[in-house]
Amino acid sequence: MDRWAWLRHLWEMKEIFGQKFLTCLLPPYLLPNNVSGLSVIVTGATSGIGLQTAQELAKAGAHVIMACRNTKAANKIACQWKEEAQNSIVPNVEVMELDLLSFSSIRQFAAAWEQRAEALHILINNAGIYLMGEPQKFSDEGLEQHIQVNHIAPALLTLLLLPSLLRAPSSRIIHVNSVAHHCAVVESKYWNNRIEEHKFSSFKAYGSSKLAHIMFLKTLANKLMEQRKTSSIQCLAVHPGVVTTNLVPAFQKKAFWMFDAAEGARSVLYCATSADVETHLVKGFAYYSCNCKPARMSPHADDMDSCLEVWRKTMEILQLNPDYLSHLMANMYDNSD
Structure with missing residues (x-):
């Protein structure tokens, strides 16, 4: 990577230190009333941005599905929200198990949801990992863990939920991304192959996984447009800022320039619900x-x-056909006739 590329990356990264200034005039984000009755799946909804996002949507009347590995913690949170509602509307929240380190778990989750034959209005791929400073690790699927959890797993979940998303008159796929994607390149040969230990960087692996998913999501959006000329599914990637969450232990202690979870969720909620993004x-x-x-x-x-x-x-x-999308759309149209 040449020095000009590094200078550009540094320029793009500047906003993480100025994020408080960039957002100081933004009001606390208020959800529009039109989320009532909408079905929303939020992955990683037991902490941080995912927790705040799920809570705000549930309070606004959406049917929120907390898709999490730790279902015990999620059920406890959902019960607490209902108890706190008191005289207001009781949140419509349910918990479903989902482990992004297991393709089998993802397929089971999608199959269970698809059995309902209901419309899905918003999918928020929030769950992610950053194994800061750790050596290269692989999942049971044989994939480097950053690329599996941050890209391959949400890609599979999204593809399997497309029939439900297409049932809605209009739906959105939101991927919680990172400004770190500016400091990365995609080297797919390393997704399932080891790198020499001294050459592996967890930061680069994290950034690369986020970049890969932006590129995938953009391609998905383009292909949906090609299939239907005007797609009912809107695809958005959003960088929420640097937030104090348990994603990175070093970031659990908040610095003056960092966001808390509510501030981090603001841009995610905006992308999920605002009519302005369509323009x-x-x-x-x-x-x-x-x-x-x-x-x-x-x-x-x-x-x-x-x-x-x-x-x-x-x-x-x-192990999906590159033309998976066209086959899916053809089958949906055939079944609707």
Whole structure:
């Protein structure tokens, strides 16, 4: 990577230290009334941004599905929300088990949801990992853990939930991303292969996984547009800022320039519910920053050939046909006749 590229990356990263200034004039985000009755799946909803996002949506009347590994903790939280409601509307919250380190768990979750034959209005892929400073680790699926949890797993979940998303008159896929994607490149050969220990960087692996998912989501949006000319599904990636969560132990102690979970959830909730985002979509896709405004992505995400290569590699790992989408749409239309 040349020095000009590094300078550009540093310039893009500047906003993490100025995020408080960039958002100081934003009011506390208020959800519109039109979320009442909408079905929303939030992954990783037991802590941090996911917890705050799920709670705000539930309070606003949405049917919220907390998709989590720790169902005991999720059920405890859901019960607490209902107890705190008192005379107000009791939140419509349910808990479903989902482990992003297991393809089997993802398929079971999607199958259980699909059995309902209901519309899904919003999918928020919030769950993620950053194994800061740790050596390269692989999942039981044989994938480097950052790429599995932050990209491959939400990609599989999204693809399997497309029938439910397409049942809604309009739906959204929100992926909680990171400004760290600006400091990364995608090297898919390392997704399921070891790197020499001294060459592995957990930060680069994290950034690469976030970049890969932006490229995948953008490709998905483009393909949906190609299939239906005007897609009912809107795909958005959003950088929520640097937030004090348990994602990174070193970030649990809040610095003056960092967001708390409520501040971090603001841009996610905005992308999930605001009508304004539709005006900034390009072929069904947009990338937003922590100030609830469209932002510039890494140039790698603007290279459509590279995005298509990420799509191809992802589908190969998932053992899905690269034309999965066209077959899915054809089957849906046939069944509706």
